[in-house]
Amino acid sequence: MLEEVAVNDTGDLIINVGPQHPSTHGxxxxxITLNGETIxxxxxxxxxxxxxxEKMCESLSYRQFIYVTSRMDYLSSHINNHACALTVEKxxxxxxxxxxxxxxxxxxxxxxxxxxxxxWGAAAMDVGALTPFFHAFREREMINEIMEETCGAxxxxxxxxxxxxxxxIHPDFQRKTKEFLKFFKTKLPEYDEMVTGNIIFQNRMxxxxxxxxxxxxxxxxxxxxxxxxxxxxDIRKIHPYSIYDxxxxxxxxxxxxxxxxxxxxxxxxxxQSISIIEQLIDNIPExxxxxxxxxxxxxxxxxxxxxxxxxxxELGVYIVSEGGLTPYRIKFRSPGFSNLxxxxxxxxxxxxxxxxxxxxxxxxxxPDIDR
Amino acid sequence: MDVNNKNPNQEPFPGxxxxxxxxxxxxxxxxxxxNWARSNSLWPLVFGTSCCAIExxxxxxxxxxxxxxxxxxxxATPRQADVIIIAGTIVNKxxxxxxxxxxxxxxxxxxxxxxxxxxxxGPFFYNTxxxxxxxDHIIPVDVYVAGCPPRPEALMHALISLQAKIKAxxxxxxxxxxxxxxKATK
Amino acid sequence: MEREAxxxxxxxxNAAVTFEEGGEMLNAFVEPxxxxxxxxxxxxxxxxxxxxxxxxxxxxxxxxxxxxxHLESTKHRHIVVIKSKLDRENPEIDTMSDxxxxxxxxxxxxxxxxxVRFINHPDLRxxxxxxxxxxxxxxxxxxDPINMIKL
Numbered sequence: 001m002l003e004e005v006a007v008n009d010t011g012d013l014i015i016n017v018g019p020q021h022p023s024t025h026g027x028x029x030x031x032i033t034l035n036g037e038t039i040x041x042x043x044x045x046x047x048x049x050x051x052x053x054e055k056m057c058e059s060l061s062y063r064q065f066i067y068v069t070s071r072m073d074y075l076s077s078h079i080n081n082h083a084c085a086l087t088v089e090k091x092x093x094x095x096x097x098x099x100x101x102x103x104x105x106x107x108x109x110x111x112x113x114x115x116x117x118x119x120w121g122a123a124a125m126d127v128g129a130l131t132p133f134f135h136a137f138r139e140r141e142m143i144n145e146i147m148e149e150t151c152g153a154x155x156x157x158x159x160x161x162x163x164x165x166x167x168x169i170h171p172d173f174q175r176k177t178k179e180f181l182k183f184f185k186t187k188l189p190e191y192d193e194m195v196t197g198n199i200i201f202q203n204r205m206x207x208x209x210x211x212x213x214x215x216x217x218x219x220x221x222x223x224x225x226x227x228x229x230x231x232x233x234d235i236r237k238i239h240p241y242s243i244y245d246x247x248x249x250x251x252x253x254x255x256x257x258x259x260x261x262x263x264x265x266x267x268x269x270x271x272q273s274i275s276i277i278e279q280l281i282d283n284i285p286e287x288x289x290x291x292x293x294x295x296x297x298x299x300x301x302x303x304x305x306x307x308x309x310x311x312x313x314e315l316g317v318y319i320v321s322e323g324g325l326t327p328y329r330i331k332f333r334s335p336g337f338s339n340l341x342x343x344x345x346x347x348x349x350x351x352x353x354x355x356x357x358x359x360x361x362x363x364x365x366x367p368d369i370d371r
Numbered sequence: 372m373d374v375n376n377k378n379p380n381q382e383p384f385p386g387x388x389x390x391x392x393x394x395x396x397x398x399x400x401x402x403x404x405x406n407w408a409r410s411n412s413l414w415p416l417v418f419g420t421s422c423c424a425i426e427x428x429x430x431x432x433x434x435x436x437x438x439x440x441x442x443x444x445x446x447a448t449p450r451q452a453d454v455i456i457i458a459g460t461i462v463n464k465x466x467x468x469x470x471x472x473x474x475x476x477x478x479x480x481x482x483x484x485x486x487x488x489x490x491x492x493g494p495f496f497y498n499t500x501x502x503x504x505x506x507d508h509i510i511p512v513d514v515y516v517a518g519c520p521p522r523p524e525a526l527m528h529a530l531i532s533l534q535a536k537i538k539a540x541x542x543x544x545x546x547x548x549x550x551x552x553x554k555a556t557k
Numbered sequence: 558m559e560r561e562a563x564x565x566x567x568x569x570x571n572a573a574v575t576f577e578e579g580g581e582m583l584n585a586f587v588e589p590x591x592x593x594x595x596x597x598x599x600x601x602x603x604x605x606x607x608x609x610x611x612x613x614x615x616x617x618x619x620x621x622x623x624x625x626x627h628l629e630s631t632k633h634r635h636i637v638v639i640k641s642k643l644d645r646e647n648p649e650i651d652t653m654s655d656x657x658x659x660x661x662x663x664x665x666x667x668x669x670x671x672x673v674r675f676i677n678h679p680d681l682r683x684x685x686x687x688x689x690x691x692x693x694x695x696x697x698x699x700x701d702p703i704n705m706i707k708l
Contacts, residue, residue, distance in 0.1 A: 019468055022417050022447035026424070027465060047685035048465045049420050052499040055695055059498045068494060074422035090581070118425070137432035144429075155425055155520050217608050217631055220659030231631065238634065303580065305627070307611075316612055316627075331614040333627075341662045367421045370685060463704075464687045500694050500704045501686070 012040060017355075019048045025122075025359065026366030037351045042344045050370040057330045062088050062162065062297040065327065069317075070156040072332065073368035075115040076310040078107050081160040086241060086306040087317045088162040091299035099287040100164035101243045106280050107147075107159065108242075109273040110177070113184075114143040115311035116270050119363045123263070124195050126360040127204050132195055139187060142180050146173065162297060164290035177281055181274055188270065196267065205260040209346040209358035212257060219345065220338035223313025224269065225362060228254045228261035235309040247276050262361040298325060312336055312363055336369040402540060409453075409479065410537035411441045413530075416452035418472065420459030423486040423520045427458045430523035440530055449475040454533070456526075457512075460488035460495060461503045473510045481537070483529055484512045487519045494519065558604070558635050566605065567637070570598050582627075584638045592624075592641045593651035599628060599637070600656050606630045607637065610653070613663040615671045617697050622648050622671060643673060652678040670695040 013034045019027040027048035033041040053072060057065040066084045070077035082104055089096065121136025144154040149170040151157035159166050195201050211221070216229040226233050234251045236244040252268035254261035299321040307316045313335025320329040339362050347355045419427055430437050431445065446452045449472045461469055473480070484506045487493030492504035506512060513536060516529040539546040558566070560583050567574055567585055574595070577584040587595050599607040612627035622643040629636045643650060652675040654661040664675045665684040672693040675681055683690065692699055 019465065020418055020472060027420050047683075047687065048462065048468070049460060050462055050464065050501055050685040051460055051495050052501045052694065053495075055500065056495065056498045071422055071494065074425060134433045137429060138434065141429070141432075141434045154429075154522070155422060214608075215658070218658045220610060220657070222611075233631070303584075305582065305612075314611065318612060318614065318625075318627075320616055329616045331612065333612045337662065338659050341659055345658075497706050500699075500701045502704075504706075 025364050028366050034352060039347050039350055039352060039355060042347055044340055046370050049367045053371045054330055057327060059326055061325055066160060067158045070158060072371060073310060073365050074155060075118060075365055076111050077156050078111040078159060079308055079310045082108060083306055083308040083315050083317045085160040085162050087304050087319050090304045090306055091321060094163060094291050096164055096291055097288040098285045100289050102280055102284045103165050103169055105242055106277055109277050110143055112311045113270060113273050114140050116266050123360040126356050139184055146176050163293040168289045174281055181277060204357050205263060206258060208259045208350060208354045210257050211342055211346050215345060219342040221342050222335050224262050224265040225339045227265045229257045230255040235307050235314055239307060241308060247279050249276050259357055259361040310335060313339060332371055334368045336364045340364060340369055406538050406540045410534040413442055413453045414444050414446050415442055416449055416455045417445050417447050418455055423458035426520040426523055427456060430526045435523035437527060437530060452476055454481045454483060456483045456485050457489040457506045458485045461506050462501045463503060466503050466509050469509050481533055482510055482512045483514045483533060485516045485526060486521055490515045558633060563635055563637060571595050582636050582638050584640060586640050589641045589643055589650045596653055597656060606632045610657040610659055613660055615667045615673060619697055621645050624650055648673040649676060651676050654678060
């Protein structure tokens with residue numbers, strides 16, 4: 001960490017942004033080399049929330065480690081748990097009942113909506129508009145209430161188990177979800193009016209943070225960051241898992257390669273999530289919510305990898321098992337890590353104020369990067 | 372100049388002098404008024420490391436509004452903040468940063484440790500090489516909040532307890548946490 | 558490309574590559590000295606076109622370390638996993654950061670957690686741990702009696 005503001009030989013100024021700063025993204029420390037107000041280099045200094053999750057999971061059982069992963073990318077915690085449960089189920093080679101799969105996908109899409117709502121409020125706050133934050137949290141609270149009735153927790157809902165879900169849905173779940181969707185559909189046009197069409201917002205976002213399609217693939221970007229550059233990378237479409245091959249939705253792709261494109265991709269994803277939930281909410285089949293598994297799970301010797309699409313991009317869970325009670329090695333391929341590596345490329349040559357706008361649309365959650 | 376440095380030629384003060392943490396003021400009934408004013412206008416520092424920060428943001432937003440209790444202005448700089456709410460895990464690399472932020476805050480300052488991670492390491496207690504097992508290894512804590520993450524109502528209860536602690540002025544027998552729902556039913 | 562065709566194609570590039578039976582994805586083992594050439598060919602050839610590296614990690618098998626690269630092609634949508642066994646006393650392998658830019662930060666992470674040295678890496682230094690940290694935490698023989706409390 002730099003102890004003082006430094007000026008190097010070419011007259012450039014080196015400043016620290018973070019680790020404690022008012023953008024609500026977490027503890028990220030960027031060492032930025034500036035020439036006047038133009039950025040010459042960004043060097044991320046990570047590790048301020050490195051909680052050694054991968055080492056810790058080597059001593060937890062297969063049922064226990066799933067819940068630590070909700071704390072990794074806590075805004076899409078249900079999707080993280082889904083990825084871990086899928087990997088363990090691949091190893092055990094068991095069949096998940098249809099009811100459990102429907103419930104998992106509906107919860108996934110509700111989590112994605114909640115995450116995008118918070119992103120929208122925080123992105124508007126970063127560029128200076130403070131009111132949308134409160135609008136976003138009002139809608140998010142409605143989703144949190146629905147989650148709390150069924151799963152028992154608002155933020156880190158430990159609801160997935162290997163084999164299905166932990167408990168059946170609350171009797172009010174379908175009714176409340178439909179009410180929420182009806183309410184939220186009237187709010188999305190409001191969001192567009194407030195922020196999307198605002199000329200100041202557009203000037204701050206258009207032509208900022210450009211990254212071409214080949215660079216986005218080379219940097220390993222995924223999720224909305226890559227889709228705004230024209231890369232078709234939605235895991236739900238390319239390698240469908242659970243029942244995503246049975247639902248109708250379009251992948252939202254833009255070709256403008258800039259921050260405004262990333263913003264539009266996420267707004268469109270919210271609409272697609274609403275459509276997915278509407279297709280599924282009335283057709284949840286009867287049946288078991290959990291497949292029968294042994295109380296103590298032991299995976300056979302081998303390696304298992306599963307990929308899901310979180311709200312930020314592609315999450316991969318790689319388990320190497322030696323046949324014991326605990327995993328031998330777990331690696332979490334986090335979407336934020338690769339998206340962050342493209343930040344230096346995107347922000348070079350732009351002004352320091354644009355860096356905040358780029359970070360707002362990259363939607364980074366720092367514990368996801370540091371694990 | 373310390374309050375205990377007595378000039379031998381000076382007449383004794385007409386009141387009690389309590390060497391409090393803030394440097395000492397002459398105390399009579401004025402102390403109660405000052406404590407009341409302090410507790411109702413605490414400005415928190417924007418400091419959230421992980422998941423508990425989202426619940427802190429929920430407590431700040433419209434449904435569980437904490438600005439009803441005076442925590443309206445959340446400052447980004449520690450020089451203008453009174454209370455630091457440690458929302459999230461503290462790891463070895465972050466510990467000197469936290470200490471530096473705490474040192475930069477002007478007296479009187481208060482600390483709330485929110486969540487299981489800040490209280491004692493939380494779910495990351497066993498088999499981790501980089502987590503500080505509790506924020507009170509670094510700075511002194513006034514109020515601990517349990518939960519992973521604690522509900523916004525739990526955080527509000529912690530804020531109200533802190534206000535009661537300040538009003539009591541260091542005398543534990545005077546601490547009263549008013550239960551607003553009790554008053555409403557009477 | 559189908560799995561058998563991919564296997565045949567990779568054997569045609571480098572006959573010393575061995576394959577693992579079973580598994581969900583095609584696993585190939587290659588010597589560390591030949592790893593970079595193989596990966597460069599996989600990236601450049603048009604019918605293979607592996608332009609997306611989605612995972613780079615290392616596994617500690619107490620007698621040796623294994624580097625694991627997961628590659629996918631956005632054009633043809635096939636996946637291959639390349640593995641390379643490294644010597645435990647002196648683990649060294651060429652960097653892939655000029656072929657796939659994502660490898661830059663991923664290799665820094667593997668360096669600080671396992672101690673693998675990447676030759677010709679532009680900027681090999683610690684990423685997640687503080688600069689004074691000693692030892693390679695994710696290796697199986699890492700002991701830290703002060704910080705790690707056993708379950």
